[in-house]
Amino acid sequence: MNRRDFIAVSAASLIATSTGKLSAEDLSPGKPWYSTMLRCGQININEQDPLTMDAGAWMDYFASLKVDAVQLNGGGIMAFYPTMVPFHHRSEFLGSRDLFGEVVTAARKRNLRVVARMDCNYAYEEAFNAHPEWFAFNADGAPRRHGECPWLYKTCMFSTYFTEQMPAIYREINKLYAPDGFYTNGWPGTEGLDVCHCANCQKIYREKTGGTPPETTDVRSAIYRKYYEVYMDRISEVWKLWHDTAKEESANSVYVGNLGGGIRTVKDVKRLSEVAAWFNADNQGRPGEAPIWSCAQQGRVARSVMNGRTVTNVIGSYDTGRPGWRHTSKTKEETNLWMAQAAASGMVPWFHWLGGQPEDTRWKETGRSFFDWLATNQTHFRNRSSVANLAVLYPQSTIAFYGSNGTRDRKLNGETIDAADYLEGMYAALLEGRFLFDFVHQENLTAAALKPYRALLIPNAAYLRDSECEAIREYVAAGGSVLATFETSRYNEWGQPREDFGLRDLFGVSATGNAIGPNGNSYMHMEQAHPVLDGYKGTTMLPGPEFRVPVSRLGTGALHLSVIPAYPAFPPEMVFPRVRRTDEPAAVFKQNGASRIVYFPGDIDRTFWRSGHPDFSNLLINSVKWLMNGQQMPATVEGAGLLELFAWETEPGFALHILNYTNPRMMHPFISQFYPTGALQARFQVPAGRRIASVRALRANRDLAFKQSEGTVTFEVPSVVDYEVIALA
Numbered sequence: 001m002n003r004r005d006f007i008a009v010s011a012a013s014l015i016a017t018s019t020g021k022l023s024a025e026d027l028s029p030g031k032p033w034y035s036t037m038l039r040c041g042q043i044n045i046n047e048q049d050p051l052t053m054d055a056g057a058w059m060d061y062f063a064s065l066k067v068d069a070v071q072l073n074g075g076g077i078m079a080f081y082p083t084m085v086p087f088h089h090r091s092e093f094l095g096s097r098d099l100f101g102e103v104v105t106a107a108r109k110r111n112l113r114v115v116a117r118m119d120c121n122y123a124y125e126e127a128f129n130a131h132p133e134w135f136a137f138n139a140d141g142a143p144r145r146h147g148e149c150p151w152l153y154k155t156c157m158f159s160t161y162f163t164e165q166m167p168a169i170y171r172e173i174n175k176l177y178a179p180d181g182f183y184t185n186g187w188p189g190t191e192g193l194d195v196c197h198c199a200n201c202q203k204i205y206r207e208k209t210g211g212t213p214p215e216t217t218d219v220r221s222a223i224y225r226k227y228y229e230v231y232m233d234r235i236s237e238v239w240k241l242w243h244d245t246a247k248e249e250s251a252n253s254v255y256v257g258n259l260g261g262g263i264r265t266v267k268d269v270k271r272l273s274e275v276a277a278w279f280n281a282d283n284q285g286r287p288g289e290a291p292i293w294s295c296a297q298q299g300r301v302a303r304s305v306m307n308g309r310t311v312t313n314v315i316g317s318y319d320t321g322r323p324g325w326r327h328t329s330k331t332k333e334e335t336n337l338w339m340a341q342a343a344a345s346g347m348v349p350w351f352h353w354l355g356g357q358p359e360d361t362r363w364k365e366t367g368r369s370f371f372d373w374l375a376t377n378q379t380h381f382r383n384r385s386s387v388a389n390l391a392v393l394y395p396q397s398t399i400a401f402y403g404s405n406g407t408r409d410r411k412l413n414g415e416t417i418d419a420a421d422y423l424e425g426m427y428a429a430l431l432e433g434r435f436l437f438d439f440v441h442q443e444n445l446t447a448a449a450l451k452p453y454r455a456l457l458i459p460n461a462a463y464l465r466d467s468e469c470e471a472i473r474e475y476v477a478a479g480g481s482v483l484a485t486f487e488t489s490r491y492n493e494w495g496q497p498r499e500d501f502g503l504r505d506l507f508g509v510s511a512t513g514n515a516i517g518p519n520g521n522s523y524m525h526m527e528q529a530h531p532v533l534d535g536y537k538g539t540t541m542l543p544g545p546e547f548r549v550p551v552s553r554l555g556t557g558a559l560h561l562s563v564i565p566a567y568p569a570f571p572p573e574m575v576f577p578r579v580r581r582t583d584e585p586a587a588v589f590k591q592n593g594a595s596r597i598v599y600f601p602g603d604i605d606r607t608f609w610r611s612g613h614p615d616f617s618n619l620l621i622n623s624v625k626w627l628m629n630g631q632q633m634p635a636t637v638e639g640a641g642l643l644e645l646f647a648w649e650t651e652p653g654f655a656l657h658i659l660n661y662t663n664p665r666m667m668h669p670f671i672s673q674f675y676p677t678g679a680l681q682a683r684f685q686v687p688a689g690r691r692i693a694s695v696r697a698l699r700a701n702r703d704l705a706f707k708q709s710e711g712t713v714t715f716e717v718p719s720v721v722d723y724e725v726i727a728l729a
Contacts, residue, residue, distance in 0.1 A: 033113065033180065033252055034069070034278050034310050038378050039371050040350035042071035042117065042314070045080055045103075050093045053356035059106035064368055065351065066375040067112060071183055072103050074116030074173050076166065077123065077152070081176065085168050087127035104177050113180040115256070116173050120166050121186050122152040134161035136196040139215075144196075156196045157188075158204055162238050167245045174249040181254040182246045183280065188235045190260035190267045192217050193228065204230065217266060219401040219495045232271050239275040256312075258282045262290075263297050264420045266400045270305045270443040278310035284352065285320025285330060285338060285669070292666040293644055295338050296659065297427065299345025300439040304394050308385075312348040315339055317363035321669045326354050329362040333722065334670040337659070339370050340723035344646045344657035346383055349374070377698045380655050380727045383648040387634040387685075388436040390624070391453040392426060395461035396442050397493040399423070402462050417606075422460035422485065425609030426620065430457075431644050431661070433621035436633055445471040447478065455481040455596075455627040459605045462487035463495055469502040476506060479594040481627040483620075486603040487515060487549055507599040508558075508588050509551040517547030517603075519566035523577075524586040524602075530560045532589060532598065532622045542615050544586070545602030553583050561587040587619075589626075598623040632685060639680035642666070643720070647684070653692070653729035656684055660720045680717040684728060687711065698725040 041062040045053065062070045073080050079090045081100040091099075100116075107114050128135055128143065136144045136154040144154035155161045170182055195201075195215050205212050205227070213227035243255040254277050259269065261283030273279060283298040295313065302311040315338050319325040329335075342349040351367045374381065403419030430437055440449060442461060445468045450456060456475060461484070469489055476482055489502035490511060500510045522544030526533050536542065544564065553559075563584040568574040590597040600619075608616035635647045635656050646657040662675045686692060688711050695706040695715050704726070706715035717724060 032254060032277065032310075034254060036382075037068040037310060037312075037348055038381055039065060039067045039374055040069050040071070040312055040348055041065055041067040041367075042350060042352040043356065044117070044352065044354040045073040045099065046355050047078060047091045048093050049356035050080065050091050050095065050097050050099045053099060055099070055102040055106040058356065059103065059110050059112065061364065061368075062107070062112060063110040065371040067351075067371065069113040069115055069180065070107055071115045071117045071350070072100060072107070074100055074118055074177075074179070074182070075169050076184070077119035077121065079169075081173075083169070083172060085165070085172050087123065087130055087165070088169055089124040089126070100173075101177060104179065114177075115181040115183050116177070116179040117183050117185060118166070118169070119185045120162065121155060122146055122149075123155055123161070125151055125153065128153040131161070131165075133198070133200060134159045134165065135198065136194070136201075137198045139197045141197070156198050156201060157194070157234060157238065158196065158201050159198070163241060167241060170242065170245045171248065174246070174253070178249055178253075180250075180252065181256060182242065183256045184242075184258055186258050186282075188239075188257055188259070188267065188272070189282075190265035190269060190272075192266045193231050195227075217401060225494055232268055235267070236271065236275050239272075243275070243277065254278065256280050259302075261298060262294060263301055263394075263423060264399060264418075265301070265396065268396060268400070268443075269301065270396065270441050273305035273307075276306070276309075278312065279306050280350070281311065281313045281347070284314050284316030285334070287320065287322040287324070287669070289667055290669075291424075291428070292337060292661050292663065292671065293341065293427070293431065293659070295341035296345045296644055296646075299342065299347045300392075301394060301441075303346050303386075304439040304441040304444065310348065311346065312350045313342040314350045314352050315342060317351060317353050317367060319670075327358065328360045329366070331670045331672045332362070332366040333672055333674055335363065335366050336370055337661075337671060337722050339367075340659060341644075343374060343381060344644075344659055344723070344725075346386075346646070346648070373699070377725070377727075379652050380650055380698060380725060382651040383655075384651065385649050386436075386438050387647045387649055387654070388438045389452065389454045389631065389634060390435055390437040390628075391440045391450060391456045392423075392430070392437050393445070393456060393458045393461050394439040394441045395423065395459065395463070397463035397495075398461050401495050402460075421606040421609045422603060423605075425605035425607070425616070426457060426459035426485075428609060429605070429617040429620035430624070431642060432617050433624060434637055434643060434645060435624060436635060436645050436647050442468055447471060447474045450475040450480060451478070453480065454629075454631050455483065455624065457624065458482065458484040458488050460486040460488055460603060462489075463491050463493050464489045464502055465493045466502065468493075472503060473506065476592075476595045476597070481594075481596040481629065482506060483598040483623050483627055485600045485605050486545075486547065488599075490549070506597055507551075508590050508597070509554065509585060509599070509601070511549050512552055513550045515547050515549050517545075519544070519546060521569040521575075522546075522548075522566035523564035525562045525564050525581065527559050527562050528557075530589055531626045532587070532619065533560060534622060535618055536615070542619075543607075543611075543613055545600075545604045545607040545616075546610070547606075548586070548602035551585055551588075551601045554585050554588065558588075559583060559585060560589055561585065594629065596627050596629060598627060635682065635684045637680050637682045637717070639677055641675075641677040641680075641720070643677070650727075653727065654684065654686065655728070656682065656726040658717065658720050658724045658726070660722055660724075674722050676719045676721045678719060680720065682715055682717055682726065684713045684715075684726075685711055686713060686728070692728050694727075694729050696727045696729075698727055699723060
């Protein structure tokens with residue numbers, strides 16, 4: 001595309017195709033090339049790489065990984081080809097070289113598909129000087145510059161940079177190189193919303209929100225709530241525009257955005273999935289105190305909205321901790337377990353390195369070894385469906401809005417509560433209990449979506465729509481069981497309080513006041529026996545949650561666990577209960593036919609996550625077992641260790657994935673040594689009439705002895721080092 005062609009592209013023609021969701025054909029699984037992808041790679045080229053980068057050697061490496069596609073830097077922030085698009089900055093060291101073209105040619109010689117990696121977030125000063133209307137501004141009128149590279153200026157999503165300049169770059173790359181798709185680094189992400197103060201955004205705020213939205217997430221603000229909708233609409237508009245632009249040269253091309261990483265999502269991933277032909281999670285590794293299972297959580301979140309469509313997860317081969325080091329290798333053990341979680345949870349691993357001249361190459365063999373094993377066994381990673389019969393609600397609205405300036409500020413020791421801690425605590429307890437489960441996104445709550453599951457677990461979904469409450473009622477009326485905690489259904493999806501719980505009829509109690517806490521040294525008293533209270537021999541008192549909702553009293557004989565209010569913990573002379581017994585419920589256990597209900601007015605899930613106290617996890621585990629009402633899990637694994645299980649029906653049969661998290665560094669990077677399990681006793685349920693001919697441990701590369709009695713297959717797994725996949729065919 002020359003300059004004349006570029007100028008001829010009008011904004012009207014670009015925007016004309018940008019409305020609405022993707023078509024059913026775009027979103028249909030099984031048709032696009034990327035729907036069968038199982039391995040992916042990326043080299044992130046830097047500005048100096050055109051001086052020395054060997055395109056053929058790099059594509060040899062990714063071919064050795066047997067990847068289906070490779071992501072290569074195309075442009076946006078910087079061009080690595082001789083662009084003719086005005087203000088599309090070329091690498092200072094490009095000279096007469098066409099590095100992008102060379103790498104594309106080298107990839108195709110090795111039968112690798114190419115996705116052009118773009119960056120829409122920043123541009124150079126020459127672009128700012130010519131088109132200041134493309135860029136974001138602070139409230140003081142200063143343009144936003146990059147913190148580490150101040151010569152780069154932040155672009156504004158509501159500007160024509162997104163609807164004219166970026167599509168023009170896509171079109172040029174499309175015409176010159178015809179890549180198989182486009183991907184944008186860092187956009188849109190799932191983190192909090194930006195508030196820009198450029199003239200265009202100020203106009204949008206006045207016309208569409210009635211004022212300037214607050215800088216931070218605050219759903220108490222009606223202006224913020226309107227802005228949230230405007231922002232999500234703009235993402236959908238731009239995504240659809242770029243997707244349509246990508247497909248102009250080939251109907252098989254695709255646009256994929258960057259959907260951030262982890263379970264802490266502010267932007268609505270359900271709405272994003274409506275325009276995402278494939279879901280790419282940029283969950284490259286774990287910083288700080290993140291648990292080792294964070295990658296598996298990412299897979300569950302993405303699958304909860306993608307309805308079987310492709311999900312990839314970018315895996316950084318470099319050190320991703322805090323602080324991070326971009327040019328030294330992560331430990332092979334940490335990388336292996338991260339890649340294993342991606343594959344086990346149903347995602348496609350996307351292996352990533354930065355810079356074309358690495359001095360540290362330890363990461364290369366780590367990726368090659370794991371990807372070679374994936375390729376050898378790839379038929380067993382073609383999943384048809386999960387076989388889990390337990391659902392965990394992914395409470396999008398609560399995670400997005402509850403803990404960050406929500407209906408009221410809740411602080412503990414000066415820190416605002418992390419709204420994902422409730423889900424974290426429930427998740428950790430489910431790992432301890434060895435349960436198979438799926439996430440169900442709250443906006444997918446329908447009778448049909450919940451029908452495959454015996455029970456639904458709701459970790460403090462404080463913010464729920466009326467329609468979502470009704471779907472839960474319908475599920476219970478059809479025989480389903482429910483566990484809920486704390487303020488579940490106390491507010492609508494925007495945090496506006498209801499007069500009472502939206503699920504009051506299911507819980508059997510009403511809220512009688514606002515949440516109480518934080519309180520240490522509060523307790524729960526066991527009033528009478530119940531299966532949920534089994535395993536506490538030697539005590540009638542259990543630790544209490546930090547927060548609780550005061551609720552109405554239960555009928556005669558229905559109180560099993562009561563509240564003992566907090567009392568001083570210091571000095572020792574003052575440590576005694578002022579009130580030894582109350583009739584305030586600390587738990588509600590109900591049964592109506594096949595349906596069972598457990599409701600904890602306290603935040604026992606979050607308190608477990610913060611404290612690690614096993615009495616809380618035992619309560620949650622016992623509750624789940626009681627809810628299952630004798631129905632067996634589709635697969636069980638017995639033996640020592642902290643394990644996470646996934647089980648799938650696959651094209652050749654079934655697969656049981658076992659992830660071994662038993663490690664002193666499971667809550668802090670980086671794992672550098674594995675602690676293998678002993679022998680594990682496993683049981684797998686198969687449909688009636690289905691005969692299993694073989695059971696094979698794919699990582700150990702050995703067949704296992706097994707027995708089948710009707711629909712139950714039993715076998716022993718000798719040991720799991722980090723990860724094992726048992727294929728039943």
